[in-house]
Amino acid sequence: MYIIQKLINRFFVKNKLGIFSFTFFIVIFSSVVMQILEPKTFPRWFDALWYVMTTVTTVGYGDFYPVTVAGRMYAIFIFLVGIGIAGLAIGKLVEAMGAHRKRKEEGRLTFKGKNHFVIIGWSEKAKYAINEITETHPNLEVVLIDRLPVTPITHQNVHYIQGDPSIESTLIQANIEEAQSVLVFSDDSIHDSALADGKTLLIVTSVERLTPHIHSTVEIKREEHIKNFRHAKVDEFVLSHETVSRMAVRSAFSKGITGIYTQLLSHKEGENLFEVQKKAEWRTYKDAFDGLLEQGATLIADGNDLSINKKLNEAIPEDARLYIICSKDVYEALA
Known part of the structure; x- marks a missing residue:
């Protein structure tokens, strides 16, 4: 008895594959047996399968039932064995789903998607960034990396x-x-801003070493550290403290200017900043400027170059990155 108990515990309690395999075998085998024993009651194999499934899941619709002694005897076997095995299999399935959900919440699963955004470091700023991404690009998936024991945010497109x-x-x-x-x-x-930037530099160095082609944007505490991040081939820099301070000073001298910043930084208010692709009919910056203006958009920059008004007659290079200011409706029409 002890040996039988050990075998059951090994192959049916701990071995999920064994449970599901045996359950599948019992269901298929019982369907074949019931059709052989009761050919008039179960003229088709699917009818026998339907009866076995409704029996082992304890649903019992009563639309099919055995009428011969042999059929009823085998039905007793299904009651005693099949229902127990099916219940165990369903329990293991629920347990596996719960374990999968727990692993996902704890950030233990590997992300398999492509063309996603990776955000490193959880904070209120990261929270706002994720909200901005998910609201402006609902189908874009975001992967958040941090050392928290469980995910700090729950969203269908955010993976921790x-x-x-x-x-x-x-x-x-x-x-x-x-x-x-x-x-x-x-x-x-x-x-300590030096230590904070040092940690950030270590992270971005690992990122750039693994994926040198990726576009990287990094928050930096001190402006003098930018040269170190340039050496690590970082694409974009955001100076956290200096940016806020400079915006505050500019608003003091130019009242109302923060409203412009707000519109450009948030999709929820006013006009927004977008990137558009160069069209074939745009040979010069003036062509692009005039064409966009007619549709309600203003061309302001090519990459980091804001001096578009000084080179309107120059040809637009093929690798140009044209940025415009317009409403979301105008941008969608242009796209």
């Missing part, structure tokens, strides 16, 4: 990865090699 972002295995788990962009936020728990 728990781990050290400076370690290659964590970045691979986030499938960063197939991501289109990465945003690295500074660690607000580190009060």
